[in-house]
Amino acid sequence: MAGDLDDKVALVTGGGRGIGRAIAGALARRGARLVIADSGVAMDGREDDPDVAAAAAAELGAAYAAGIDSPQGAADAVALAVERFGGLDIVVNNAAILRDAFIFKGRPEDFDAVLRTNLSGPYYVLAAAAPLLRDQAKAGRGGGRIVNMISTAGLYGNFGQAAYASSKAGLVGLTRVVAMDMARSGVTCNAVAPFAATRVTESIVPANEAQAVYKKRALSIDASHVGAFVAYLCGGAAHDITGQVFAVRGRRVFLFSQSRPVAELAVEDWNADDFDVRLRTACAGRFTDLSTDLEAFSGAPLT
Numbered sequence: 001m002a003g004d005l006d007d008k009v010a011l012v013t014g015g016g017r018g019i020g021r022a023i024a025g026a027l028a029r030r031g032a033r034l035v036i037a038d039s040g041v042a043m044d045g046r047e048d049d050p051d052v053a054a055a056a057a058a059e060l061g062a063a064y065a066a067g068i069d070s071p072q073g074a075a076d077a078v079a080l081a082v083e084r085f086g087g088l089d090i091v092v093n094n095a096a097i098l099r100d101a102f103i104f105k106g107r108p109e110d111f112d113a114v115l116r117t118n119l120s121g122p123y124y125v126l127a128a129a130a131p132l133l134r135d136q137a138k139a140g141r142g143g144g145r146i147v148n149m150i151s152t153a154g155l156y157g158n159f160g161q162a163a164y165a166s167s168k169a170g171l172v173g174l175t176r177v178v179a180m181d182m183a184r185s186g187v188t189c190n191a192v193a194p195f196a197a198t199r200v201t202e203s204i205v206p207a208n209e210a211q212a213v214y215k216k217r218a219l220s221i222d223a224s225h226v227g228a229f230v231a232y233l234c235g236g237a238a239h240d241i242t243g244q245v246f247a248v249r250g251r252r253v254f255l256f257s258q259s260r261p262v263a264e265l266a267v268e269d270w271n272a273d274d275f276d277v278r279l280r281t282a283c284a285g286r287f288t289d290l291s292t293d294l295e296a297f298s299g300a301p302l303t
Helices: 018-029 050-060 071-085 108-138 162-185 209-218 224-233 275-282
Strands: 009-013 033-037 063-065 090-093 145-149 188-195 245-249 252-255
Touching: 009 018, 009 071, 009 108, 018 033, 018 050, 018 090, 018 145, 018 224, 033 050, 033 071, 050 063, 063 071, 071 108, 090 108, 108 145, 108 162, 145 162, 145 224, 162 188, 188 224, 224 245
Parallel strands: 009 033, 009 090, 033 063, 090 145, 145 188, 188 245
Antiparallel strands: 245 252
16 A cells, blocks of 8 residues: 555654654655654653654654644644645644543642643644645545544543543544544544553553553554554545544454443432332443453453
């Protein structure tokens, strides 16, 4: 499929290293011209080091923009794509930070900072890019592609990740709405949860043996698999795939179900003595357990 993204322009946030760098590389190998938006912050969003991302951009022949955690920063990144390459066809929202803490120890300012980068940032980018993608589609340039990088932490939950899981769960909701809003224009929007060896994986502090196994195995997974699948979603073959939630773990691709009712109970009297029994009968075997994503995906990956 090399060359099928020739003449396409892609904006990859957080593209300076890790999974973002793998995605940027995969898009470049298939012919896309790139804008990398990455302020080079540490995992907690502090201590900017733009040299790392700027070097990655130079290596890929990409234009470089700073962070997107403000409406102006996002608008500037989109404008750079137009100024340098004449348009924008692909948006990959990958930038994210972590500030983990148990809910009884967390600080509101840390929660706000994580949501600003992980959820508000993608919204700012899409709010700036969507009119352009829509107008280009109407002008015959072809449907655009949007991929939001989420996390299974936002689907399963994980200890101490109230901020991170909330931001990634919110990104699933944003994905669904953007897919609906852009459907008539032929612009697709999907979500991908990545599994790969990154500095985030290295930072995991296992809470039990299953999570320790998860970490060991995750560190064996190359991020190139994630990059390859995201590049596929950005190509012409995936023109009719939108509003979906995927995960990539090594050579295995998962399509996730999305929240829909699984049981129902018609209530006639909330004070009835048998309400508890009736509820538990209607929902028997359907309550979701409290396993974390690290436990759910601790099996051996296909590397």
